[in-house]
Amino acid sequence: MAELTPGGYKLKTQNVWFEEERALYLNIDSEWMLDPSTPDGLKIAHDAEIFSALDEALYRAWASKDPAKAVGIDLDAISSITGTFRKAGTPSNVDLTFTGVPGSVILADSIVESADTGQRWLVDQTFTVGPGGTAVVPARSEKTGAIQADPGTITKIITTIAGVSAVTNAGPATPGTEMERDSNLRIRRRLAVGRPGNNQVDSLYGELSNTPGVRRVKVYENPTGSASVDPDLNPHGLPAHSLTILVDGGVAADVAMAIYTKKNPGVLLNGDGTPVQEWVTSPTIATHRQLITFGRPDYVDIVVAVDIKDDGTLPDDLESQIKDAILAFAAGESPSGEDGFKTTGFDIGESVPISTMYTPINQVIGRYGNSYVTSLTLDGAAANKAIAYNELSRWLDSNITVTTS
Known part of the structure; x- marks a missing residue:
């Protein structure tokens, strides 16, 4: 044999x-x-x-017993040993602005709805309308996946909220992800192995990656005693002896608890991007509370314009196919489900090389005849898109234009 x-x-x-x-x-x-x-x-x-x-x-x-090769339920079984379970998908996230009587309470899980699509959104945590008569509240989509919501479209209040008269979303929703593929689960399992480890940064990556709703995590450490820029040890000029944690997705309370369980005492938590602060109560000592600071990445919306030379073989639904392919590529959803494709998508702080964007487009048009891309731009330029260390590229259906010639 x-x-x-x-x-x-x-x-x-x-x-x-x-x-x-x-x-x-x-x-x-x-x-x-x-x-x-x-x-x-x-x-x-x-x-x-x-x-x-x-x-x-x-x-x-x-x-089936090798994490690098196992698929489906075999990979699920291996991953469960480290407490890592396949995510059914992550919801999309959006900031909602409620208008009402100061002091009115907006309860967690209150439901609002998009006037355009009918998609429903749930408030993450309980908030109170401020003295100015408004409250900006984070919310998540009721369904998982890349739920789209353009600015000003979430305007229906479904759950009765005393004292609140209106709701809207000033910015677009950040799309969620579909059910986790094998290739993505392998990556997260490798991160999760570090959860019980002694290395604080590895432990934070593992714990946060395993937090419900979290899509991406970036941890920056400045081990020096100075906030001065150091090309090797502190390239971003972060505060001395600090950790800067940026998290895309997840409920703030859950993220804060994950950080609390893995953070070493005495380490400064720096809020970067869009800072978030949450009080956490120790799960074992009820009298001990600690303020946890982390950040949400600043989202950079990418505008894509592509023109394709049609040899007569391209299908009528080409535009939707290419949009879906670009969104999946940016989210790290490999079309084959195997390692080797860009399985992680674009990470926090990762710039977008324009050359990589030909991949999802060619993956679609390559199925038909000899059509080819004649032009491709990102934000109006045929050049790479720079993303800062505390930013994350955001890809929306409404920002992708496909034309044929």
């Missing part, structure tokens, strides 16, 4: 099985008739097919 070596399981192809058995026959009699039309030749071919199928079954059994 195939070999199990220190380097892993070595498969044999059907042709190799055929040639090996044929050689055994010829060792007995070099004149043996083994033409495929003969009974003995047919038997060798039949044996080779059976042995090859058994070999592949054994390989799948072997690979």
Whole structure:
């Protein structure tokens, strides 16, 4: 059979099985008739097919216990050992502005609705309308996935809120993600292995990545005693002896608790991007409370314009296909579900090379004839889009334009 070596399981192809058995026959009699039309030749071919199928079954059994190769429920089982479970998907997030009588309470999970799409949104936490008669409240979509909401479209209040008269969203929603693919789960499992580790940064990455609703995490550490810029140790000029934690997605209270459980005492938490502060009560000592500071990345909306030379084979739904492909690519949703594609999407602080954006477009038009991209721009320029360390590129359906010529 195939070999199990220190380097892993070595498969044999059907042709190799055929040639090996044929050689055994010829060792007995070099004149043996083994033409495929003969009974003995047919038997060798039949044996080779059976042995090859058994070999592949054994390989799948072997690979099912390897985190780098396991798929589906086998990968779920391996990941569960580290307390990492496949995410059913993350909701989209948006900041809502409520208008009403000062002091009015907006309860967590209050429901509002988009006037355009009918999609419903839930308030993350309980908030109180301020003295100015408004309150900016973070909310999440009722459904998971890339739920779109353009500015000024979430205007219906479904849950009765005493003293509140109106709601709207000044900015667009940040799209969520679909059910986690194998390639993304492998990456998160590797991060989660660091959750119980002694390295504080690794532990924070692991704990935050495993927090419900969280899509991306970035932890910057300044181990020096100065806020001065140091190309190696403090390239962003962050406060001395501090951690700067940026989190995309997740409810603020859940994020703060995850940080609290892994943060070392005495370390300064710096709020960058859009700072968030949450009081956390120790899960074991009810009298101990601590203020946790972290940041939301500043979102940079990317405007994409692509023109394609149509050779006559492109489908009528080309625009929607390309939009879906670009959004999936930016979110890290590999079309194959395998490692090797850009499985992480664009991270916090990661600039957008324009050359990479040809990949999802060509992945669509490559299915049809010989059409090709004639022009591609990001924010009106055929150049890379720079993203600062505390920013995150945001990709919206309404910001993608597809034309053909």
